[in-house]
Amino acid sequence: MFTVIKKNHLIATLIIAIILITFSVITINTAMAHKRLPKLGYTIVIDAGHGGFDAGVAGVATKVKEADLNLKVAKKLEKCLTEYGFDVIMTRTSGNGLYGLHTKNRKKRDMEARARIIHDAKPDAVVSIHMNYFVQSKQRGAQVFYKKNNERGKELAKNIQEVLGLNLEHCNRLFLSGDYYIVNCSDYPSVIVECGFLSNAYDEQLLISDEYQQKLAYYITLGIMKFFDIDPYQIISL
Ligand SMILES: [Zn+2]
DSSP, X not given: OHHHHHHHHHHHHHHHHHHHHHHHHHHHHHHHHTOOOOOOSOEEEEEEOOBTTBOOOBOTTTOOBHHHHHHHHHHHHHHHHHHTTOEEEESOSSSOOSSOSOOTTHHHHHHHHHHHHHHHHOOSEEEEEEEEOOSSTTOOSOEEEEOTTOHHHHHHHHHHHHHHHHHSTTOOOOOEEOOOHXXXXXXXXXXXXXXXXXXXXXXXXHXXXXXXXXXXXXXXXXXXXXXXXXXXXXXXXX
């Protein structure tokens, strides 16, 4: 009798041990699959330009709305930056503008709401996403703008423009200072990335593609990392 009980006890212990080991292996595998890179401690505000009643410019061939493309690129950029360990705050995550219900001065209230988000976030950098448009349809390529006399903003613009220029075709433009509300509204390093020209049918074709939007997000991320002196390969190997 004693032997039988002891044997049953041994079998039960073995079964529990096997269950525990199996569970541990599954847990470790799941944890590995969802491994996130460590937080870098930098906060980036991403601003998808326009939205709501303000659609921005329209594509010359497909009439695609700039506001929609801005949001698509902004969301991809959010995902990419987050994966690399940045904290991200978005000014908008839907097609709506930020002007609320009142119908008067919508543009002004929309821009002021974006400025409030930036001031509240106290970010390390601000990146506003737009699409360009010019009467001469041959103009192509992404171009980065910063606030005049803001040295850190200029440095951020330089780094993003360099990475975009090195990695994207038809992108040999210079980064420039620009008189825009979103870069002027604070002293945080702020840039506008005009991702390409919707007045050029070839650029438009690229800008509406998921793959090119992904490339833009990735290279803007690398430019931001370069600005902060972060080596992306070092992070990946952590
Ligand atoms: Zn715009």
